[in-house]
Structures are given as C-alpha cells and as structure tokens.
Amino acid sequence: MSPSSPPTDTIFVQAYVGLGANLGNAAATVRQAAAELGRVPGISSLRLSPLYGTAPVDSSGPDYVNAVAGLHTTLAPLDLLAALQAIEQRHGRERPYRNAPRTLDLDLLLYGSQRIGLPSLTVPHPRMHERAFVLRPLADLAPGLTLAQGSLPELLARCAGQPIRHLD
Template sequence: MVFAYIGLGANLGQAQATLRQAADALARTPDVQSLELSPFYRSAPIDSSGPDYVNAVARIETMLAPLALLDALQAIEHAHGRLRPYRNAPRTLDLDLLLYGNQTIDTPRLTVPHPRMHERAFVLKPLSDLAADLCLAQGPLDALLALCAGQDLQRLP
C-alpha cells in the first residue's frame, strides 16, 4: 500500500460537481482503499485561458502501480468528456498524479513528483490541507506557498 496525491481541476461545465464525481469514481476504483478530499478552491488559469478553475487534491491509499493509477485517472477524465485539443486547453476534468509515496518516476508517460506542483498555489494549498507537514524537494509547503502569494486563490464554501 502506498499513499498517492492526485490533483483535481476543472474549468468547464459544473466544475464542483465534476470534481465530486471524479473523487467518487476514484474511491470506487479497484485497489484504491481510501480517499480523503481537500476543500475546493477557485483559481485563475495559469499558462492557459478560459474560465476560473475549481481545484482540489485527493489523498488515496492504493495498491495500484503508478502507471495503472495513471490509466485509471485518464479513464475517469475520459468518462467526463476530457478532450486534449492543445496544451493547457480549458477542460472538463484534469487529474494529475502529484506524488506516489516517496518515489521519483520519469518516463515518457509519467513524471512524479509532478514537475510544476511546487509553483502552483492551487496545488500547494489543498495539498497542505491534507498533509501540512509534507516537504517537497523544493522545500516545505508553507514556504513554497509564500512564494506563490501573487496567485489568486479562494477557498469555496
């Protein structure tokens, strides 16, 4: 069993409902034993366009191997109409494998830890809600969040 952290985001359609449905689908995935979901946050797009995003992070305990977990995440995205017309396009659902235990993975399909998570308040804040003491290679979450202070992030009710 390993703890993995998944970033969830959407900026098309009913984003909050989509994130809840995706979290439910992930919790029902075979070999996923538990799921804890952070609060939801609204953020402006970074390096993309379109409406504001709704973001969250899920912590799961799983027996799935990293690529099998990636396949499961992509199947959930596909079930929610995820299209990839171009890089950073607006999306109905985006699921990113942020961390997989303490492993470092660098393959053509998957890079873990996620290479830009330390620069994104919309990942760091919900991640800190689940694991405040977590320290990434770039530093502790609170210090990394301080470096993202210019990124607008609003916790949703």
C-alpha cells in the first residue's frame, strides 16, 4: 500500500451531487467544478454525467447547464457540504435571493441511503424527484436507481413537460 492509499478498512459512501450554472461560461464552470470536486481529499471515483441544457425552473436568467457527479466519499455529509460550498465560493457564487441566477450551484442529492434533515442540509434533496435536470443525468450514472417517489424512468415521465437537451 502506498502512503496515499486509504486503509483497506475505510468505508466509502456512494454520493451524488447535482451541478448547475447559468452565468458566464456555464459548461466550462460545471466541468471545472467537477474536476475540483474530484481532487477533494476523501473523494474518489468521481464520474460526471453528460451535460444538459435546461430552461430555469423556479428561477430566472439564461438557460442552465446541468450535470450530476457520482462519487465515493469518506467525508461526513456536512464535511462534503462544506467542500461543495467552498467550490461554489471559488467560482463566485452569490446568494442575493432564493433561486437567483448563479455562476455555480452544487447540491448534495444523495448520500448513500441516509436520510438527513438538518437546517443546513436535507438529503435526499427534497425536490430532485420533480426536476428533469437532476433525474436525466442521474439516470445516466445510475439507471437502476429508485427513489422513494419511484424509479428514475417513472419520475422522468412525470417531468415530461420540462424540456432538456443533451449538450455533449
């Protein structure tokens, strides 16, 4: 075992993170943020879905570029959230009002099978089952995944009125 290898008894949790942006060069920002996330200590095996374009949902501004990253992590949920927020800040994320256009938005969607209900973090993400821009890229990474509200194909069918276009 090399000095940088984790101990063999380390427990990794499968987590999924939603990435989105609609200001600046959104596609480049999403890709860069995924690369930065993959370099966070305690995160490994990051896979990024294809990028998708969508109109804002409960928001305004230009169309969004969205993706989902699947990863393995040894970080506790709040530590992972702190890493996500640090990446957002490095990309100039501002929160002037709810659902404002953004340079980068990183949401912890799933953290293993855990249910977390804290003032700063709710997992599973409370609206992910209603958003094609989350479900479509999530299905690319984990097609057999079932959420409490149903399978990804079932949930995507319920979002048929939300156009989504493959970008890459």
